[in-house]
Amino acid sequence: MTIRDVAARAGVSAATVSRVFSRPESVTVETRRRVLTAADALRYTPHPVARSLARGNTGNLGLVVPDMAVAFCAVVTKAVSHRARRDGYALFVADSDDPSARLASDGVRSAHAMAKQVDGLLLLSPTTDDDDLRALADVVPLVVINRDLADVPAVLMPSADGAVAAVEHLHALGHRRLAYLAGPANYSNRARCEAFTRTCARLGVAAVVLGPFEPTFSGGVRAADLVLADGASGVLAYNDDVAAGVVGRLADRGVPVPDRLSVVGFDDTSLASMITPRLTTVRLPMAQAGEVAVGLLLDVLRGTPARGAVELPAELIVRASTGPAPEVTP
Numbered sequence: 001m002t003i004r005d006v007a008a009r010a011g012v013s014a015a016t017v018s019r020v021f022s023r024p025e026s027v028t029v030e031t032r033r034r035v036l037t038a039a040d041a042l043r044y045t046p047h048p049v050a051r052s053l054a055r056g057n058t059g060n061l062g063l064v065v066p067d068m069a070v071a072f073c074a075v076v077t078k079a080v081s082h083r084a085r086r087d088g089y090a091l092f093v094a095d096s097d098d099p100s101a102r103l104a105s106d107g108v109r110s111a112h113a114m115a116k117q118v119d120g121l122l123l124l125s126p127t128t129d130d131d132d133l134r135a136l137a138d139v140v141p142l143v144v145i146n147r148d149l150a151d152v153p154a155v156l157m158p159s160a161d162g163a164v165a166a167v168e169h170l171h172a173l174g175h176r177r178l179a180y181l182a183g184p185a186n187y188s189n190r191a192r193c194e195a196f197t198r199t200c201a202r203l204g205v206a207a208v209v210l211g212p213f214e215p216t217f218s219g220g221v222r223a224a225d226l227v228l229a230d231g232a233s234g235v236l237a238y239n240d241d242v243a244a245g246v247v248g249r250l251a252d253r254g255v256p257v258p259d260r261l262s263v264v265g266f267d268d269t270s271l272a273s274m275i276t277p278r279l280t281t282v283r284l285p286m287a288q289a290g291e292v293a294v295g296l297l298l299d300v301l302r303g304t305p306a307r308g309a310v311e312l313p314a315e316l317i318v319r320a321s322t323g324p325a326p327e328v329t330p
Contacts, residue, residue: 003044010038021059024088025302036086061089061297062118062140064111066125066184068095070215070241071269072286076124076145079290087298092118115140120297123147127186141300145293147187153300154309155293159188159266160195162282162314166236166264167199169280169316174325175205175234175262181223181246182211183238192266196236208232213242220245228253233261233325240265240272240281247275247321258323268317277320285312 007014012031020027020035027035039045061084065073077093084091094110111121120141126133133149136142143153163180170178180196183189193209200207210226213219220242227235227246237243243265247257257263257277265272268283292310299307 005042006035006038006044009042010034021088025298032088033086036088057119058117059089060092060118061294062092062094062111062114062121064094064096064114064121064123064126066096066127066186067215068093070239071271072239072267072284073124075267075269075286076290079287080122080294083291083294087294089119111136112139120301122293122297125186125188127184141297143293143297143300145289148309153296153307155289155296156309156311157188157284157286157289158311158314159191159282159284162266162284162316163192163195163236164199165314165316166280166282167196167203167205169318170234170236170262170264170322171203171205173234173262173322176325177206177208177230177232177234179227179230179232179235180207180209180211181213181220181227181235181237181242182209183215183219183242184212189238192236192238211238213238215239216241217245217248220247221249224249224253227261228255234264234322235261236264236266238266240267240269240279243279243281243321244271244275247277247279257321260326262322262325264322272317272319280319280322281317283315283317285314288312 003014003017007017012035016031017035020032024032063077063080065077067073081091092114094114096110111123115121123144125146126144130149133152137152145155146157148154148156178200180193182193197207208230210223213223215238220237223242224246235246237246243263246263250257250261255261265279265281268281272279272281289312
């Protein structure tokens with residue numbers, strides 16, 4: 001297939017097809033969509049070297065995530081990939097292979113290595129200090145997701161709002177001792193933990209912070225025994241993976257959820273609807289965040305004035321894993 005075949009199928013000129021692949025910002029969204037749809041149908045792909053020469057850049061975007069094994073990262077990555085492809089870009093993805101401490105070092109090394117091969121870079125939940133991130137932004141156009149950083153475009157999903165809603169929900173059900181299961185030392189965990197403790201204090205609820213735990217199912221399994229030993233009747237986990245691990249471990253021990261312990265997760269990944277009982281969780285707009293982040297990065301590449309931080313709302317989704325606090329016998 002040739003560029004002329006794509007042009008005929010899309011009902012545009014060959015020059016327009018060329019612009020879609022070389023300078024997509026110069027073509028309307030509707031025309032670009034028609035051309036890309038036609039190219040997909042015909043399985044047409046422009047030669048990458050020719051495309052790079054025509055554009056004067058690589059035609060690639062980069063994404064660095066903490067851990068692809070965590071569902072949150074996978075959802076965001078898929079959305080970023082979809083949006084990048086729709087706008088005519090290929091996507092390189094790097095996994096720092098550690099959801100906690102090493103992202104500060106390995107993530108930056110991956111980002112700097114990738115910067116040589118991409119036109120712009122996205123970082124998901126980076127733990128690197130502010131100065132290092134700003135230095136990276138001097139090397140390559142940069143957008144961060146799930147991290148508030150002055151002077152660098154960002155997409156935020158306010159974790160604090162979700163944590164407040166979760167604590168208020170458990171308080172309304174009569175729970176008076178709650179536990180927060182901490183995750184990695186990142187922006188999201190700090191926001192959730194601070195909002196949890198602040199809201200518990202406001203409502204007169206006893207609060208304990210346990211962890212940190214790996215943000216995985218096995219991390220939740222390890223946390224469950226500590227929660228039971230503490231005596232809390234409700235728990236807010238760092239993410240759905242940890243919450244699912246707690247529910248699984250409690251089932252193994254014959255501890256009923258929510259009759260003995262109510263469990264709330266974070267993110268609302270597909271896992272939340274798959275476990276029994278179905279998980280009450282804070283829904284974060286992960287896919288939307290990925291799409292918006294690519295849009296911000298493309299704005300930067302086109303010289304559009306930066307919009308700063310874009311906030312997307314969180315929402316508490318109540319399911320079967322939370323219920324009234326168990327009666328306390330004297």
